[in-house]
Amino acid sequence: MTPFAQFLGLLPLATTVFAYNNICDTLNSQIPDRVWYPRNQNYSASLSSYYTSFERQLDPSCIFRPTTTAEVVDFVNIITENASTTSSRPQFAIRGGGHTLFSAAANINGSVTVDMRSMNSLTLSPDLKTASIGAGAVFSDIYPQLTPYNLTVMGGRLPGIGAGGFTTGGGLNFLAREHGFSCDNIYGYEIVLANGTVIYASASSHHDLWLALKGGSNNFGIITRFDLAAFPQGLMWGGVIMYNYTASTMAAQAKAFTNFMNPDHFDSAAEMAVLVNYEDGGFTIGNSLFYTKPVAYPKVYQPFTSLPAPTFNDLSFNNVSGMVTKFGSFLPTSAERATELVYSFHNANTTTYKQLIKIYQDGCALLNNIPGLLVQFMLQPQPVTNGTNSLGLTPGETDLVIGLVSIAYDNPADDDRVFSVQEAIVDAQTALLEEAGLLIPFKYLNYADVSQDPFGSYGEENRERLREVSRRYDPLGVFQWGVPGGFKLFD
DSSP states (O other), X not given: OXXXXXXXXXXXXXXXXXXXXXXXXXXXXXXXXXXXXXXXXXXXXXXXXXXXXXXXXXXXSEEEOOXXXXXXXXXXXXHHHHHHHSSSOOOEEEESSOOOOSXXXXXXXXXXXXXXXXXXXXXXXXXXXXXXXXXXXXXXXXXXXXXXXXXXXXXOSSTTOBHXXXXXXXXXXXXXXXXXXXXXXXXXXXXXOTTSOEEXXXXXXXXXXXXXTTTOTTSSOEEEEEEEEOEEOOOEEEEEEEEEOOHHHHHHHHHHHHHHTSGGGOOTTEEEEEEEEEETTEEEEEEEEEESSSOSSOGGGHHXXXXXXXXXXXXXXXXXXHHHHXXXXXSOSOXXXXXXXXXXXXXXXXXXXXXXXXXXXXXXXXXXXXXXXXXXXXXXXXXXXXXXXXXXXXXXXXXXXXXXXXXXXXOGGGHHHHHHHHHHHHHHHHHHHHHTTOEESOOOGGGOOTTSOHHHHTOHHHHHHHHHHHHHHOTTOHHHHSOOSSOOSOO
């Protein structure tokens, strides 16, 4: 190739970068004081706040941080106008808390990232039954404001979780066994569509879009406000209890979990998980246990809490805000590299749970000597949905389980090895469950890896319904080609 031909090959890229810089400058001119450029302190702070380096290492041309719905409307109009007047269609990312693990879920290289976190207001209705929150709100900032009213909303259980991605992906909360997914309890959404109009989607207005936003992620517009159900909540009980890993403790945990998930033992106040951790060449096993009533060591948890010689136990009373802070102190606040794979199944017997843990244990042996390695296998009850969502789960089922294999580590050089072992573990686990007739298609979007297909797992009818809503409210596909990150409907 001649030097001149090589130069010509760079022209499309140069044109694209120029177009994005023009958009940033247009935004800065038309919406002053809302655009941050590289080397700006606010720009750097926004990038550094993503949970993983997969997102932190991306460099947008600028970050746009709106404070009002009107500014979001202006942004969308600028984007669509540039799409019709330039040779390249501008793309952008939308971020809230920034906790999704994989690259480009809520950030973008060489274009515009919309950081929604300045839209973080909270307003309670006069009857205290509805909490209206800005779409950029972080739940750990909302909970303390609700504490004086003895109220809560169904937000994240860890600090830093943003409302936008969490609720549009489903949402798991302490109240999940009583009230379902967080998205099951959203009365309405204020949303800016691709044509710049603002509508309110609820059960009585734009019902199809209201349902699509309950599990449909970032595919329909930019949400600017959520109206959430507010629930009475005073003190609750819970925390983490851990044990040394022995064959007898593992067997006891497996038996306790299969009994806990038996519908005959269902307790709507109990939300928990079995945690099997691998770090520094050794295993630990234990539980996160939460009970939304002010009852210490409730009977439903006795098979877990009565095991001998816990190595860690912070189970205690607290309000929701304090419980979230405490739970967060048990987990890393950020990670260099991190990945997770999710699946779902009907409750299994003790032997099957022991086999699932053994598969995981054998897989961890293949990851020795990886710097910064932390591996976790989690078994967690699925929320008991009321069905007002697009997830495709049967309302009222109490025996569904989420299986999740998560791996955190330090270096990009270990990516291929980590991904390969993780995939092998999950493939073996799901094959076991499928052979037993227990595996179901559903993959919880907020735990899914980019290699997985959560929309397909909702069922073909639900996926096609989501696509039809996209065609109806976004006929030009702005939130498909324009927002390439996350999970898309037409891939």
